[in-house]
Amino acid sequence: MIKIRPVAAPSLLRFIKLEQVCTRPCHHAVAPNEYTDVPKYPPIVDMSRRAKKKRLKTAWHDKITKLPTVEQKLMELNLPKYYGYWSGHLIDVCPKLLGLNFIQYATRTHVVNGLPEEYYSDVKNEAERLTTAVTDKVEHLIHLNYNCPLSRRSFGPGRASERHSTQNFLLGLHRLMASTVDSTVQHIKESVVDMQPRVEAFWILGGLPPDEMLRKTRKNYEPSKELENDLIDRTMQGVSTPRLGVRVTDGLPEVVSRDDPLATSAFVPDNKLDPRAFGFWPGEKKEHSQLWLHSREFITKFVEEYVTELTYPLVQQSAITDGQRWNFSVYQLNTCTLHSDLATNNPHNNILWLGEEQVLFENGVKGLNAEVLTALISMYLKKGIERDNPTPHLGSYKHLADHPASEEYREMFQSHLHDLFSGRGRHFMKPEMYLWEKIYKKDFNTRFFEARRRFFENHYKQKDPGQRRLDEYSPIYIPKAKRKDRRVKYKPMLDSEELYKYH
Structure with missing residues (x-):
């Protein structure tokens, strides 16, 4: 056994026995067999640009179809475009x-x-019978609305x-x-x-x-x-x-x-x-x-x-x-x-x-x-008919109220969806190239001394506003007085599958 005398001053190097740390032998699972009776080949896919775009579109459509609630489907449809x-x-x-x-x-x-x-x-016979009973009332209603100003x-x-x-x-x-x-x-x-x-x-x-x-x-x-x-x-x-x-x-x-x-x-x-x-x-x-x-x-x-x-x-x-x-x-x-x-x-x-x-x-x-x-x-x-499975592409819970996420997340998600479908414009309008910018910056570069910060100018953060997604935004800060957990300073980000989640 190795013994080290304690000293008053802090030591720069200490020795400990390795046996006291690694007391459990190292082991791992048995390696799986690399060989199979029937060969398995990866699928052969078309790598052309047209085929790649089609696969991405199909994957997005399948994702929307699999979402369990109507509100989540609507949100996913709007996620690709921040400004609509x-x-x-x-x-x-x-x-x-x-x-x-x-x-x-x-x-x-x-x-x-x-x-x-x-x-x-x-329903024709019943409709004809009710027509004779309601004719006088309809005549009175017509006279009231078209012949007597109210x-x-x-x-x-x-x-x-x-x-x-x-x-x-x-x-x-x-x-x-x-x-x-x-x-x-x-x-x-x-x-x-x-x-x-x-x-x-x-x-x-x-x-x-x-x-x-x-x-x-x-x-x-x-x-x-x-x-x-x-x-x-x-x-x-x-x-x-x-x-x-x-x-x-x-x-x-x-x-x-x-x-x-x-x-x-x-x-x-x-x-x-x-x-x-x-x-x-x-x-x-x-x-x-x-x-x-x-x-x-x-x-x-x-x-x-x-x-x-x-x-x-x-x-x-x-x-x-x-x-x-x-x-x-x-x-x-x-x-x-x-x-x-x-x-x-x-x-x-x-x-x-x-x-x-x-x-x-x-x-x-x-x-x-x-x-x-x-x-x-x-x-x-004319009466409707009741179908066995009227919503086959929805989950067991059709709407957001029954989603397993927390109530806070459901309320935030519903509020965000209502804002989207209210028909109001965004708080910040979509950036556009003004006429003077097209003349003096794009067509004739006469303001080359100005810093390049606009979306149509070449700089390290350049991005087309039309490509901005709805879930691309800075996390919302939570004031200290409203925090449920002091360590959580920001709200989670929007997500169509889990409603909200931290990235």
Whole structure:
């Protein structure tokens, strides 16, 4: 045994016995066998630039599909763009000249003239019976809203007065219809009514030719020369504001089968022009549309997640009206994935049944059209069907409220999502190149003495603002008075899978 005499001064070197430290023998697991009976080769993948981009896109789509809640899917869709996507807008109040063919192509919709009569055959007799009982009340409602001014707003400008009368009439008509059919059907009694909701649709449309600027950029960049004329994807945003919406628990039954020739091989116009030439929250139990009443023309009813294909068709009823003239329609959504080449090479297409324009009444409540009331009551009476697994791409918990993360993380995530979908701009606007900068810095470098800090100037932190992600930000500092743990100085970062996590 080695003995060392202690000294008063601190020693620079001490000796200890190695046996006292390593008392356990070293060991490791048995090495696995390197040889197998059947050879295993790595998969052979295409390493071209086009194939790599396709694999990245497919992996992102699979990630979105596997996320368990609606809110997480919505957040993941918005993560790639901090300042939002540059989208082509289709707005119902701004119809484009000769834009019908493009809208049909952008939504892959086949239009059928006339409503499907056999679809309402089971409720037609009941609708005709209720029509005779409600006719007098409808005449009184028309006289009240169009012949008797109720407020000073009715004496305003012609267009504003008409909108005000139409809104009041549609609300009163819905109350009358709901109270009439409420004793017959249960789903209307339990329905939820939305007044002027903001209905928005977002999807990626593929199969569009590149613009001239993108074509030149690809041509002048060596790795992308072969992609010069490749078709591109454009993000599309559809906006509509119906006067009134009725939501129920169960979705409507399909009009035709998803394998019907009308849903697989119907004619859809091929209009590949660049689009630049032309609402309720997740968690609601009443998530299916029963009926939409519009006071003006609408662009589209194409609303779904664009990376996950439907497993069964969705059906929606609509009525376009100004109170006097009515157009009824039924829309069946069979496909919603239109990115890449699926805009043209898609085994399914959507169908719109559009009825002819009908007049409910003439001036002064003359000649009340009972057929319009029968068609409207039939839409109220049509009952949805309950499906075994209506949300196969969601987890056992459909919404964020049941997520296993902590309550604090769920509240922060929900608040962040509400801010995104509120329609307000970012606190800091997206950086842009001003005209004087393009002249004096980009085209003619006359200010070379200034420090290079802008995003279009070459410096070590240069980055395109369009490539900034939503989860790329500095961690938020937590004041000392609000810290639950003194060692934790910053909040966790946003994450679509775990809601929030520390990097």
